[in-house]
Amino acid sequence: MAKVKVATVWLEACAGCHMSFLDIDERLVDLVDLVDIVYSPIVDGKKIPKATVGVIEGALGNDEELHLAKEMRKQCDIIVAWGDCAVFGGINCMRNFTDRRQALKEAYVDSPSTVNPGEVIPHEDIPHLLPQAIPVDHEVKVDVYVPGCPPDADTILWVFQELLEGRVPTVPSEMMRYD
């Protein structure tokens, strides 16, 4: 049987969910027998190819992340949003309580350990901030939600197992967490 193609991205995220995924430890060996990770920050890949399962970690905070999310939706049949950031918006949403200028100023000029006498805020050749940091499903349709910060390794493995058996799962209450 052909291996199922999986693509993953981490957007406005800490990558903790990917680390939690790796916490499935030795079961990763069995998983790799069935799954082909064709695109991911943890493997080498330049363009997002067509895949069956697309995993998005992290919220959408700037143009590039929005573009990547839309690419993933185009190329992947089933989109999984794992982690509180992808599902709810997460910590990134703290900046939504103030406006963009204020957030940038806080980060690049006012924070206690920054030395920036020219009060330069980077703006050339970098993606623009979106008006608000948003969860993935505000822009792109998501098929499977896996909340958690990070989700348990066992839960992530269970989601993969369900997908491999051809089902589009919903995480049951016993396996769900928000922190």
Added chain:
Amino acid sequence: MAFYRAHVLVCKGTGCTASGSPSVYEALKKEIERRGLDREVALVETGCHGMCEMGPIVVIYPEGSLYCRVTVDDVPEVVEEHLYKGRLVQRLLYTTPDTKFKVPHYRDIPFYSKQLRIALRNCGYINPDNIDEYIARDGYEALAKALTTMKPEEVITEIRASGLRGRGGGGFPTGAKWEFCRKAQGDKKYVICNADEGDPGAFMDRSLLEGDPHAVIEGMMLGAYAIGADEGYIYCRAEYPLAIKRLRGAIAQAGEYGLIGDNIMGSDFSFHVHIKEGAGAFVCGEETALMASIQGERGMPYPRPPFPANKGLWDKPTNINNVETWANVPTIIRNGGAWYASIGTEKSKGTKVFALTGKVNNTGLVEVPMGTTLRDIVFDMGGGILNNRKFKAVQIGGPSGGCLAEEHLDLPVDYESLTAAGAIMGSGGLVVIDEDTCMVDVSKFFLEFTQKESCGKCVPCREGTKQMLLILDKISSGKGRMEDLKILEDLAVMVKEMSLCGLGQTAPNPVLTTLRYFRDEYEAHIRDKKCPAMVCKALISYVIDPEKCRKCGLCAKNCPVNCIAGDRNTPYVIDQEKCIKCGTCLEVCPFQAVSKV
């Protein structure tokens, strides 16, 4: 007793007062005196006649002529022509809009001819500051009849037979409610009059209280006698200072005559009433929140059961009714319940007062028998749509009500038919909407009101109305998606079913009815990013036709944000980025060169 050959009735309702009727009154007084007619002509101030669009109104008897929009300058001619020479002043009579016929007697004015004034019987007739005039019109006769010849149970039987239903919006059978309260166990019982009329644009209760306060008081006393209460409260919103003043005056005068207080008319029945002023919260019109407010607590509703009839004010059995409901009671007791039940439809008896407002020619108060069609109200009594525009919808029941479309014009107005169509009778607000009104905007308007007035206690209303409003904002600014309609509808249904009190339970009605009957407008906003009625600012633009533009510059001169550029030789152009869509340029252009697209 003096005998006058003519009575001049000047309307001193709030609407006419705002249009200047006090000065007209003073002018009439002076002129009548100057002409030496003061012994023959009586000058009376009355409450609201109802045809507020035509104020200040002066009605002269015995002819019964109703003069419209009377100004101080008209007074000499009125006195000279009508009072002295006995000739009607034609130009001041009501003119029917289509046939241009000048109606000599007010009862033939379409606005009045189809009305059956029971609750409003004295409004516009008597001077509300004089109890003798109320008594002369059979006032306090019902109370005397009840106290001397009827047992409390018999009073309830009459009310039950009449089929009277709560006029505040609930439509609950009044007789049944009284009976629950009568049967409830308690050493102390209360009656309350809900005069916290909060619906924007509704003024039925105000006119009643200002024009005929005794009817409400007598009604309350009959109710108190029937259920076994000896104390009552009138909860009147503080924004009605004239109504409160008239009430206080009426209570004082009734007290002097022994018609209220201890041992009324020499019987065992005593009744004392207090006036409690509201403080600007729509939610305090809800009965449990109203009672909390009287008790000095924050005006937030309580879940029912238990119902006020068993556990109400200070946990005692309490009967609350609306102003209009109470006002009908004395007439029912005088004429009998069967008489009242002979009016109206099978399940909705009697009459209802509506505040006819919006895009009609004749705005004002009308009282019609149940079963009158919407068409009659809007086109006959209302005189048709203003400026000959096309009828689109009628919003019934205020922010708790729903919008009905043209297909419903022949619907008989009664509780059941309106509920079946998705609207509610409500307290009687009736807003006529024409083709220049956007239905999305209408539901947004009402939802903004209910969202702001939500007390915040329960989750569905507090959070749900806010989210619904956000979706409506999105749609009216062109950012809506088709999925939003489903989310909006699901949310509206949930808020309606799960809210704690009537405010939350009815707040989604405008949204639900407009979605039901005017879904195409929503879809146009979303799919085409257009507002068919040209109202939603984000979806319209003002443009100047360069062919028609005469380069006069009037538009630029009046533009509040200076976004129109041009000169004597160049047609003017509006900068769409800066335009705030206020519409001033369109209004001032003498050449119709500005249009909305």
Added chain:
Amino acid sequence: MKEITLTIDGKTCKGAQGDTIMEVARKNDVYIPALCYLEGLTPIGSCRMCVVEVEKNPKMLTACTTPALDGMVVHTQTEKLREYRRQMLELIFAGRNHFCMYCSQSGDCELQDLAIEHGMDSVRYPYLYAGFENDATHRDIQIDHNRCILCLRCIRVCAEKVGTHTLDLQKRGWNATVVSDLGRRLGESDTCTTCGACAQVCPTGTITLREFAYRGRRKDCDDVIENVCPLCPVGCRIKVYVRTGSIARVEGTAVTEPDGGQLCRKGRWTLPRSSERERISVPMIREGSHYREAGWEEALGLVAEKFKKAHEADSDGVLVSSLCTDEELALFVSLFKDGLGMQRLDTFDGDILRGFVKGFEPFSRQGVRPFTAAHNILESDCLVNLSAEPDDEAPVIASYMRVGALRNGAALLNISCKPNPYGDLTDIDAVAPTPEQSAALVQGLADLVAGLKFPGGAQGGSTQDAMALLSEETGIPERTIEEILERLRAARKPIFLLGGCLSRNPAAVTSAVNLAIACGAFFDDGIGVVPLVSSGNSLGAINTVLAKEPWIGEKKLDFLYVYSSGMVPEDEASLSAISGTKFVVVQCPFWAQPLVNLADVLLPAPAWYERSGHYCTIEGERRRLNVVVPPKGEVRGLASILKDLSADLGVQPGRPEESPCENVYASEKPPTEAQMVLLEEVRK
């Protein structure tokens, strides 16, 4: 109570007439989700999570407020209800800042539990990012309004159990927030007593105790032990959460308790902090102004030696804290009194307790119980404060008084020699210039009331003259005395709160009981008097270590054995006597100053949380304490130490009486048979 039967989700459930659907469900272990409902608080039906479908009723009804009717068929888990609950949970999450990953309450949060239970794996509504205030103005309690779901539990507990009604809502609708004192932040409040009840009932992370956040979720704690707070005579039942041998937090047991689980600022903060205090962990012997560590043998040997000499010279004494359990008190009695025949035993603040004992004695001799359980204040219709200052002595009693006056409509009278502690709640204020005059007023009132009820009563003569005389004697205006009499006559079940300062004069205590009897203040368990004794187990000390006549300060002693809990300061008189004694042994769990510096030998003792036993509380019952953490190292239980000491002294301790303290509550006759007594009987 008539029994009713309902069918809930197909299960037959029995309940009582007057129950709500929720109460019947809970009695039958049927689960209905709820956020604003908390047993013990008035239900308000505002969260709408407990909405159920009842057959034959078209409306959706909240189970917590709807009275259950016989024959009702109720459905709690229909598809529609689950979907609606899910929508409302999503609305709550979207409305304010409900991100769990950085919340101290995550894992301990009822909102989170409900959302996970309903499978909320995404929120379909846009978050509103409104940014409400995080009120950190109060030193101990933080209110983060971003997490508030407006369940109004905090408002209800503060109004219904604590009685201050500090918290309430401001503004309306979506902008509504909880504020203190009609618009202030919590730290600026004049009425907040820092009891922490609001934090205890808050289902989310809105109101948190700043010191104990992040110390451990309730679920993560190793153990939850039921104990009793030792700091005041009310003895509130507490739940002590332990994590890795440390106390993570202390809470009241339940809001359904008469004290509403509110604890007070003393119990809620002092108790957990005490597990971090420095301990006396081994016996220590003084050398100059330093202490050196010693073994038990050496230390107890020294103690025995000094004791024997002093005992021969009749210059020895024992001072025992009345925060000791009944069992510990009994042990002291069995060794020192029964075993060694010592005369001088006493407790701290002994005078206060003696005053109560002497004042009550004439009535105990009649066989009636001269006092009632403190929570009966909530049953009374007339509360009389006799020189009590419960805000300091026993804050929960102050709560009872406030709730009684505010919510139960009881009249509140302050007949005292101290200023009125209840402010505007008081109906009549009668403050006499001196304690003696206040006591005279109490007795005078007793005589007048009795005289009114029984013609030719205690005084005889005209009431008017008696009132005039009393007014002159006490400095209280005649009109006030008349008003007080009116209230007392009208009261059906008055209750009298006696302050500790009153009891220094036993006759005043007797007068108070006289007044109670005259006014017919009878409750099921005793006469309507609540004595504010000073410490946790003062009642237990009465029949054990309390001296019949005071001996502290009479003469300088050669030897004193002092046992202190280290949790409350010792009284001035005792400290002064201790500092004048030649040889002092102090047994105390903590390095409590200045007491430990007065010692020649220091012995470790188990802390309040390292022992088990019983307390006799003024809530009318004996309450059990359980060991929270077992004592470590050289800290030994009292029984073991005293056993060694008695061996060193060559004495066999007598067998401690089984339960010497229970006699405190004993009564042979119902309180209605109590008779007033003449003060002369007491004065001798």
